[in-house]
Amino acid sequence: MKKILYVEDEPVNAFVVKKMLQKQYEVDIVYDGLSCLQMFQKNNYDLVLMDINLGEEHNNGGDVVQKLRSLPNGKSVKVIAVTAFANPNDKHLFISQGFDEYLAKPIEDSVLIAMIKALIK
Numbered sequence: 001m002k003k004i005l006y007v008e009d010e011p012v013n014a015f016v017v018k019k020m021l022q023k024q025y026e027v028d029i030v031y032d033g034l035s036c037l038q039m040f041q042k043n044n045y046d047l048v049l050m051d052i053n054l055g056e057e058h059n060n061g062g063d064v065v066q067k068l069r070s071l072p073n074g075k076s077v078k079v080i081a082v083t084a085f086a087n088p089n090d091k092h093l094f095i096s097q098g099f100d101e102y103l104a105k106p107i108e109d110s111v112l113i114a115m116i117k118a119l120i121k
Contacts, residue, residue, distance in 0.1 A: 001024075003044065004025045004027045004047045004049060005028050005029075005036065005039055005048045006029050006049040007048065009053070010051075011031070016107075017049065017112070020109040020112060021112070028043065032055075032056060033056060033059040033064035036050070037068060037071070044073070045077055047116060048065075048078070048079045050079055051082055052082075052084075052085060052094070061081060061083070062081075062094070062098075065079050065081075078100045079099050080100065080103055081097075082107065090104075103115060
């Protein structure tokens with residue numbers, strides 16, 4: 001079963017997404033950037049879902065993905081920005097920060113699953 005790491009500071013959002021995915025994927029949840037980097041180094045993930053606003057002043061999802069990309073296996077893992085930022089220009093910003101794809105909240109399960117399947121075949 002493919003493994004996904006979901007980085008989300010809101011427990012309710014994390015719970016809902018885990019429920020959406022748990023029949024098809026093994027999902028680990030962490031609530032901050034430091035925990036993300038630690039878990040990523042301990043496990044072999046196929047994909048990372050990264051919230052952008054993690055509630056940390058100097059460690060948002062964009063900062064965390066850049067640190068993640070510098071880790072062993074960090075360059076090759078697929079990372080999706082999952083965010084409330086829904087401006088049409090936001091996707092280009094997140095892709096330039098090192099994300100592979102972008103998904104605006106609220107998340108539709110069919111859209112999320114299709115995006116994951118396209119990235120990790």
